[in-house]
Amino acid sequence: MVRPPCCGKLNVKRGLWTADEDAKILAHVAKHGTGNWTVVPKKAGLQRCGKSCRLRWTNYLSPDLKHDNFTPQEEEMIIRLHAAIGSRWSIIAQQLPGRTDNDVKNCWNARLRKKLSEMGIDPVTHKPFSKILADYGNIGGLVRSGSRIGSLSRDLKNVFALRPEQYNSILPEGISNINNHLMTRMVPRKMEPVQECLLNRFNNGSTNSNHSLDLLDQLQAIKLVTEASSTCAEYQTMLVPNCNILDEGSLSSSTCSTEAQENLPTSFRWCDFLLEDQFLPSDPQAEQENAAELSSKDLRNQTRNVIMTSHGQNPSTMKPQCDQLVAEVTVGVNGVDLAVQNNSGFGDQVAPSSSQHSSFVETIIDGENKIFLDFPNLLEELFNY
DNA sequence: AAATATGTCAACCGCACGTGT
DNA sequence: AACACGTGCGGTTGACATATT
Structure with a gap:
């Protein structure tokens, strides 16, 4: 049996919230607290679905939330935790006071994922693309991690198009079109x-x-x-050690400036994100x-x-x-x-x-x-x- | 200045799970 | 056991802002 949506699609407003609607939610929560969101629209006089109200509260209106930009420390933690547990955004968000899973997810998709890709790191596996491609060449026709190749392709496409010269030498022989080749090996993603x-x-x-x-x-x-x-020495030979991934200056090139390196926190090395x-x-x-x-x-x-x-x-x-x-x-x-x-x-x-x-x-x-x-x-x- | 491309982020969707009946 | 309901989660979409051509 397929359960219908939590609320009918008719007579329910969608889209961005107005200040007036926000005020109604705030007033309702101040009076009744959170919980039982299905009755909130009716009690608060809103033409919204309860789920939407809950989302608006948890992602935007809650006084516990921070609305400023993510700090480098927060971004660092997101990357570390993503490397450890994957896209479990709610768990990651719980380690970052004032941030929601939606915030963390957006931050990852909009910035961190791209930063890693630009540095030649696969944001899914946290390994260098070059290493993955080399492994890919070594395994030949064996589909050892089909989903990885599949999920890799989107990020890899950009990087490869950006800096093809860096990867040409390590491409497996006979692969002239990396994108097509990768796509033929795609399996349904989701699993890491x-x-x-x-x-x-x-x-x-x-x-x-x-x-x-x-x-x-x-x-x-x-x-x-x-x-x-603890064992990223292998990559330190090909990648600049102690280079802060969150340092915008260092991201634009493959090497770190002297100043940048001097200012880097010693506890954080971008090679830590490699697996x-x-x-x-x-x-x-x-x-x-x-x-x-x-x-x-x-x-x-x-x-x-x-x-x-x-x-x-x-x-x-x-x-x-x-x-x-x-x-x-x-x-x-x-x-x-x-x-x-x-x-x-x-x-x-x-x-x-x-x-x-x-x-x-x-x-x-x-x-x-x-x-x-x-x-x-x-x-x-x-x-x- | 206008058109287009790109980035950001709020919101939505579908699914899964826990709980109560 | 089966079902309804409320809630939480992760993936995706789309509107808007900004940058680029």
Whole structure:
């Protein structure tokens, strides 16, 4: 059954809000508070749908909102969080007081995404386009991350058109029209590479709820960004180190001015936004063995302790919610183990992390610890999700 | 000065989820 | 269990402002 829209399309005003309408909303909220938005239009005397009223309040009228431009620090945090958790705008917005998910989303789409693209960084994967193209050449006909290629194409098109000379040398042989070539490999987007890899694994290895998958891909993404932050030396040779991505002057060229570099915050390096390809196995056989070693029991204990510790709680007093989460995490990880052991046609495509960690879950746990130190509120979001 | 292109952002849309009945 | 309802979310659209030709 298809539910009709929350309000009829007839007799409902749409479009920009007038000052008079804003005043009515403000007066209504001052008197009755927020909530039950479906009755607000009637009570407030508005020809609007309740959903529209709620949106107007949450995105514009709420006194908690900031209406000035995003600061470089805020933009920096958006990029970092996007690298960690993707386009979960509401969660990102919660880390930025006074900003709404809509604000964050617009900021990303209008400015940050473009900035990254102009610097040759794929805003979806946070990896250099050159690296992606090189990988693309290496994998030949294997569609390892179809969605990534697909989502990449829009940004890449612009950059490639802008600076073709920079990428000609690394284009796979035989690809004369990069756009056409990429488009032929497009799959429905929405999923990011990390999510796609994990989904592929779970779909083949076991049946899991979306919830556990969601949690795992967040953890894995978090691991990726934290590892990238500490191991971006590879890119420092080709990219200018300590160059603030938000510095407009530095964006216009491929190098940073001396002054710009002097003024840069040492805690922030644009190479932090690059993600190493964590799914290329350094030693697939060893990874398989490591993954197989970890028993379900060990996993549960490890995961439970880490989650509780991260949450600042004594394991013995932590709420039952944790057990549920642990169960979901370990179900998902076991699915990965199965997938690895099966090696049933996709294990060679998405092998476990190539890091120095001894297992997939340890990698996740380490990454989780790191990111939660930076963004402690994220842990609560994971519980709430 | 006019036409066109581009950027920004408020608002809309459809879907998913939680809750109550 | 099935349904209705309220709410939240992410993707997209379109109006307006500004820049460029």
